[in-house]
Amino acid sequence: MAFGMRAHDLGGKQTFDQLIDKLTEHKINDIQLAFKKSITDIDFSTGHYNPGLGRYISKRLSDNNIHVAVLGCYINPTTPDEPKRQAEVKRFIEHLKYARAIGADMVGTETGRLDENFKIVPATYTETCYQRLLKSMREIVSAAEKLGVIVGVEGVATHTLYSPEMMQRFLDDIDSPNVEVILDPVNLLDRNNYKEQEAVIAKAFKYYGDRISVMHIKDFKLDENGDVAFEQVGEGLFNYAPLFKELKASKPHITMLIENSNGDRYHSDCDYLQKIYDEA
Numbered sequence: 001m002a003f004g005m006r007a008h009d010l011g012g013k014q015t016f017d018q019l020i021d022k023l024t025e026h027k028i029n030d031i032q033l034a035f036k037k038s039i040t041d042i043d044f045s046t047g048h049y050n051p052g053l054g055r056y057i058s059k060r061l062s063d064n065n066i067h068v069a070v071l072g073c074y075i076n077p078t079t080p081d082e083p084k085r086q087a088e089v090k091r092f093i094e095h096l097k098y099a100r101a102i103g104a105d106m107v108g109t110e111t112g113r114l115d116e117n118f119k120i121v122p123a124t125y126t127e128t129c130y131q132r133l134l135k136s137m138r139e140i141v142s143a144a145e146k147l148g149v150i151v152g153v154e155g156v157a158t159h160t161l162y163s164p165e166m167m168q169r170f171l172d173d174i175d176s177p178n179v180e181v182i183l184d185p186v187n188l189l190d191r192n193n194y195k196e197q198e199a200v201i202a203k204a205f206k207y208y209g210d211r212i213s214v215m216h217i218k219d220f221k222l223d224e225n226g227d228v229a230f231e232q233v234g235e236g237l238f239n240y241a242p243l244f245k246e247l248k249a250s251k252p253h254i255t256m257l258i259e260n261s262n263g264d265r266y267h268s269d270c271d272y273l274q275k276i277y278d279e280a
Contacts, residue, residue, distance in 0.1 A: 001215075001247070001253065001254055001255070001256045001273070001274070001277060002030055002069075002253055002254070002255045002256065003030065003255075003256050003257075003258065003270045003273070003274075004028065004029070004030025004031050004032070004067075004069055004255055004256070004257045004258070005028060005030075005031060005032070005257060005258045005259075005261050005266055006031065006032045006034070006072075006257060006259060006260075007019060007023070007031045007032065007033045007034070007037075007038040008034055008037035008038045009259070009260055009261055009262060010022050010023065010026065010028070010262065010263055011263075012037075012038075013037065013038060013039070013040045014038070014039070014040060015039070015040055015041040016039050016041055016042060016057075016060065019038055019039060020060055020061075020064050020066070022263065023064065023066055024064050024066075025263070026263040026266060026267075027267075028066075028266065029065055029066055029067060030066075030067050030069045030255055030257070031066060031067070031068055031069065031257075032068075032069060032070040032071075032072050032108070032257050033068045033070070033071055033072060033104075034071075034072035034073070034074065035071075035072075035095075035098075037072070042057075046087070046090055046091045046094050047094070049094050049097050049098060051101065053101075054097065054098055054100075054101025054102060055101060057098070057101070057102050058101055058102040058103065061102060062103075067103070067105075068099075068102055068103070068104035068105070069104070069105050069106075069214055069255040069257060070104065070105065070106055070107075070108040070152055070182065070214055070257065071095055071098060071099045071102070071104040071106070071107045071108065072107075072108050072109075073091065073092045073095040073107050073108070073109055074108070074109050074110055075088035075089070075091060075092050075109050075112070076088060076112040076113065076118055077089065077092075077109065077111065077112045077132070077133055077136035077137060077140075077160075078111070078112035078113060078114050078124070078129050078132045078133050078136070078160050079112065079114075079115075079116055079118075080114055080115070080116060080132075081116050084116070085132070085136060088136070089136050089139050089140060092107065092109065092140050093139075093140060093143045095107045096140075096143055096144055096147050096149045096151075097147065099149050100147055100148065100149050105150065105152075105213065105214065105255070106149070106150035106151060106152035106180060106182075106213065106214070107144075107149060107150070107151055107152065108151075108152035108153075108154060108182050108214070109151075109152070109153065109154065110153075110154045110155075110156050110159050111133055111153060111154070111155065111156070111159045111160040111161040111170075112124075112129075112133060112136075112159055112160050113129075113158065113159060113160070114126070114128070114129040114132065114160075120158045124158070124159065124160055124162075125160075125162060129160050130160055130166075130170075132160075133160045133161070133170070134170075134173060134174070137151075137153075137170075137174055137179075138174065141174055141176045141178055141179060144176075144178045144179075145176060145178050148178075149178065150178055150179070150180050150213070151178055151179050151180070152180050152181070152182040152213065152214060153167070153170070153179060153180070153181060153182065154181070154182040154183075154184055154187065154216070155167045155181075155183075155184075155187065155188055156184075156187040156188070157187060157188055157189060157190040157193075157228075158190070162188075163188065164188065164200065164203040164204045164206075164207050164208070165203070165207070167181065167204070167207065167208060168207040168208055171208055171211060179211070180211050180212070180213040180214075181204075181208055181211045181212045181213065182213070182214045182215075182216060183204060183212045183214070183215055183216070184215070184216035184217075184218070184259075185197065185200065185201050185204070185238070185243055186216075186217075186218050186219070186220045186228070186230075186238055187216070188200050188201075188204070189220065189228050190227070190228055191222070191226050191227050191228065194220070194222075194228055194237065197238065197239060197242075198239065198242045201242055201243050201246065202242070202246075205246045205250070209246070209250055209251075210250075212251060212254075213254070214254065214255050214257065215247070215254055215255065215256045215257065216257050216259055217233065217240075217256050217257065217258055217259065217273065218230060218231070218232075218233060218238075218258070218259040218260060219231040219232060219233050219234060219235055219236030219237070219238045220236045220237055220238055221235075221236045221237060222237075230259075230260060232260065232261075232265070232269075233258060233261070233269045233272060233273065234269070234272050234273075240273065240276045240277075241276055241279075241280050244273075244276055244277045244280040245280040247277070247280075248277065248280050256273065258270070258273075
């Protein structure tokens with residue numbers, strides 16, 4: 001596997017130069033980069049993109065051997081606020097231009113909730129919400145196809161694409177080679193299915209294993225309410241071996257982005273995961 005991490009986990013927001021220095025210091029070469037979560041001294045508001053800015057960012061990254069596996073643009077494509085939905089789509093499409101300029105593998109997003117404040121609501125699981133997602137993504141994918149850029153879509157148990165079955169339906173409906181899957185297996189787990197995590201993972205690979213292009217990896221525990229909550233790699237309830245067995249068989253050298261790691265533990269996290277992978 002090719003390991004990496006989210007850039008904003010390495011100290012939060014900072015200047016672009018500071019971020020480059022920290023990535024170089026910790027020998028991190030593959031990243032997920034979310035501009036607004038990571039960089040303070042460049043204005044990434046919609047409409048500010050231009051090829052010169054793209055070349056500047058690209059050169060700074062390439063000169064330091066840093067590759068963007070996922071350019072994160074995590075929008076809410078199903079917000080019921082129509083002007084906001086349109087603005088979210090427009091922002092994502094502009095990120096497609098950045099991705100082409102900097103050589104990112106894809107622009108990634110989750111699939112939203114039917115709530116203006118992004119709260120967990122039952123309406124997210126309705127056909128109305130799903131059709132709203134398709135409306136947004138068809139606009140995005142049309143632009144991606146013209147620009148020659150990949151859109152990475154991530155399923156989450158509390159979002160519109162909440163299960164492997166829903167992701168399969170979406171991929172069939174959107175019907176584009178420019179859409180790939182970012183698989184975060186923990187994000188597909190909730191209080192009802194976490195004990196069946198191996199079956200959930202098996203479904204994902206059965207239904208769309210050929211479309212999985214990037215992995216997000218973390219661990220989980222149950223919080224005081226019995227809900228799935230984040231935990232550091234190797235310190236929770238997630239069983240990595242079945243997942244790595246699938247990856248070893250069908251996805252050699254896939255990029256594995258470790259979530260919520262940091263400079264102090266990143267390489268030990270990599271070593272821990274690599275050992276399990278080698279033995280899978």
